[in-house]
Amino acid sequence: MALQENYTQTDKSIIQTRRFYDVTLKHALQFIAHLLLPLMLGIFTVAMTINQQNMAREQRAEDQKIAELQRDLERKLNDERYQNDIRDAYIKEMGELLKENNGSLMSNPVTAAIARGKTLNIFRELDSQRKARIIQFLVETKQLSEAQKQRPLDLSTAELHNIDFRHSAVNKKVLSNIALSGVFLRNATFMRMELGHATFSESQLDDVNFSLARLTSVKFSSAQLRQVDFSFARLNYANFLSAQLDSVNFTSAVLTSTDFRYAQISRTSFEQTSCTAARFDHANLSNATFRYADAKGASFIRIDLINVDFSHANLYKADFTGSNITDSQLRRALSVQDAKLPNGTLARDPNLINNGQANCNVSVVGSWKVEIGNVTAVMVDENITNCQFTLQSVATGATMSQLIDLSSNFHKNSWPHSQAVLNARMSIGVSIHLRGINSSGQILVQQNFRTKDPASAPHRHTAVHLFEWKWKDIADECIRFLGPSGYAAIQVSPASEHAVFSNHPWWQRYQPVSYKLESRSGNETEFKDMVTICNSASVRRNNGDQGPPSDDFGNTNSVSISNLTCTDRWICEHRWRQIYNMVGFRNTAKFEQVRKWWDNGNNQIAFGLGDKAFIAINNDNYNLSRILETALPTGRYCDVISGQLEKGRCTGKIIMVQSDGKVEVNIADTDEDPMIAIHINAKV
Structure with missing residues (x-):
């Protein structure tokens, strides 16, 4: 019993303890619940307050930003109005000065000084776009033109940065007779423009773009050019005399009769440039490259050329008199044929034809493929160095051929503009057949050459x-x-x-x-x-000096004419197209005075006869490519040298005279008739 009572008491104690803990946990949970509600409300209130403060700050920031943008816009508009006002005021003041001085700001020293001061000051105030407008105004009023009798307005020391000069040009393209001597040009653009007789002498040009432009008689003498781009431009008679060129790019440009004498040229690229008849005499060429350039007839007199790259360049008839150049440099060139070497001798290209000189000590079949007949090399005049290929049988004849690989001599990009020159001495009746073949065996071009002698029968030579x-x-x-x-x-x-x-x-x-x-x-x-x-x-x-046939009394007999043509070479000169068309030329302009004379100082000339006719002649060994002045009315003219008007159509070249009377003349030295002639009675 006692044990049972103990168990009973123990159970009661446990039950009472559980009840105590249950009451305590319940009260604690109730207490925590009552405590969390105000805590959550407080946290929510704080969060809302912080969010409202953040929104207020953002709103203030946005309002400040809008206000700043408005102030910036107002400042910009004010600046725009200010720049427009001072630009308009400048133009108005210059207009008044022009009226007072008969259209010339340089007519007297005081006016010139005032105009220069106002112009330099306005350039300091205006942005690049408005500077371009000021230049346009000065160009249109002919104050920057050297073609006038008076001097152009002096803009030296003017800073003309970031200007697109296309905005100053006619049709955003043509800008002629502009004088910008002694100015500072940085990041300026002349891209695709036509500049004629412009002057940049003693100016400083940095990062200026002349790519794809056409420059005729433009002066850069004593100028400083750094990182200037002339790529793909055409420069005719440009003058870089005593200029300083650093990192200038002439890649793929065409330079005709361009003058670089006494220039300081460093790190400049003439790669793939055509610089025909260019003059580099006494220049300093340092680390320049002429890779794949066409320097035919160029002059490099008295220059140190050790650091110049002439790889694959055409140096035909170039002049290296007194210069320092190595044999290895010349060997890397594409051609040095007839180039004058430093010692005064003429260079010769290696013969690309194996045994092309008919070596008497070498078998013909070792280098040539003899397909028909037999050919031997025979010594002439008992001189072992003077041999020639000779037929063993005149009746049978002979054919021999040779395949010449030109891929190592011509770059694939320059191939369309390159040529291999064949020089051959052939007897009467001998013919040469040339074929250009690609790597696939396809014939790209072919041509036949043969000698003809009307005074000798075929295959007879003595x-x-x-x-x-x-x-x-x-x-x-x-x-x-x-x-x-x-x-x-x-x-x-x-x-x-x-x-x-x-x-x-x-x-x-x-x-x-x-x-x-x-x-x-x-x-x-x-x-x-x-x-x-x-x-x-x-x-x-053979008696080429005999004249036309005559009768017993000294009267010239009739000339035989078949099909209304006279084919005798020296009897019917009056029927040559070039002669009878020039009769019409003379009849049109016989009493006119010579005007607009031009020459290059050598054998290229051009002139007009009043406002009736114009003629240009190229008797030099290089092309004439130039924009020349005429006095002819604008229009399309038929060149009476290369053709004539037939039923209103021209059978020859058509020459276009622009509205300013100028004409683009292109006469190759290889033309059959290296000249053009036009007159008002030959308008198309």
Whole structure:
């Protein structure tokens, strides 16, 4: 029983303890719940307050930003108004000065000083766009033109930075006769523009863009050019005399008769440039490159060229007199043919044709593929260094060929503008067939060359002098010996009637007294028979000085004309197109005065005859490419040298005269007739 009572008491105690803990936990949870509610409300209140403060700050920041933008806009608008006002005021003041000085700001020193001061001051105040407008105003009022009798407005020391000069040009393209001497140009643009007779002498140009521009007679003498871009530009008669060029880019530009004499040129690229007849005499070329350049006829007199790269350059007829250049540099060039070396001798290109000089000590079949007949190398005049290829059988003839790989000589990018020159001495009847073949064997171009001699029969090359022979004796000799022996032609004494002296000296044959074919060699009939007989024997008469046929009284006989054409070379000169068209030229402008004369100081000239006609002639060994002035009305003209007007259409070149009377003249030195002629009666 006692044990049972103990258990009972213990159970009661446990139950009471649990009840105590249950009451305590309940009260604690209630207490915490009552405590969390105000705490959550407090936290929410604090969060709301912070969020409202943040929103207020953001709103204030946004309001401040809007206010700043408004102030910036107002400042910008005020600045725009200010710049417009001072620009307009400048133009108005300059206009008044122009009126007061008969259109010239340089007419007197005081006006010139005022104009210069106002202009330099306005450049300090205006942005680049408005500076361009000021230059446009000065150009349009002809105050920057050197073509006028008065001097241009002096803009030296002006800072013309970040200007796009296309905004100052006519049609954003043409800007002529502008004088910008002594100015500072940085990050300026002349891209794709046409500049004629502009002046940048003694100016400083940094990061200026002339790419794809056309510059004619532009002066950069004594200027400083750094990182200037002339890539793909065309420069005709540009002047860089004594200029300083650093890191200038002429890549793929065309430089015609450009003057770099005494210039300081460093780190400048002339790669793939055409600098025909350019002059670099006495210049300092340091680390410049002429890779793949066409420097035909360029002059490099008295220059240190050790650090210049001429790899794959065309140096044909270049002049290196007194310069310092190595053989390895010349070997890396594409061509040095006829270039004048420092010692005064002429350079020669290596022959690309294997055994092209007919070496008597080398077998022909070792370098040539003989396809028909037999060919041998034969010594001429008992000189082992003077050999020639000779047929073993004239009747059979021969054909030989050789494949020449030009891929190592020509860069693929310059191939369309390159040429391989073939020089050959060929006898009458020999022909050369050239074919250009690509790597796939496709024929790209082909051409035939052959020699022709109307005074010699085919495959015959030797003429014989039969002076003072009788015509009958010559005819007999042609039949019995000259023909069978392979002689080509005979040269005879003059056939005309001549003076007769008592002692019959040899020179009396050369004293003609009439056109009668009557001499001590025979009469006209005998002369004709001799010619006929010798021609039948393949022996031809050679006397290029004989004139047109005459009758016994000295009257010239009629010329035989077939199909209304006269084919004799020196009888019908009056029928040559170039001659009878120039008769019309002279009839149009006979009494006009010479105007707009131009020449390059050598053999290129041009001039007009009043406002009726214009002619340009290129007798130099390089191209004439230039914009020239004429006095002709604007319009399209037919060049009467290369063609003529037929039913309102021109069969030759069409020359365009612009509204300012200027004309673009392009005459290659290789043209059949290196000249053009136009007149008002040949307008298309």
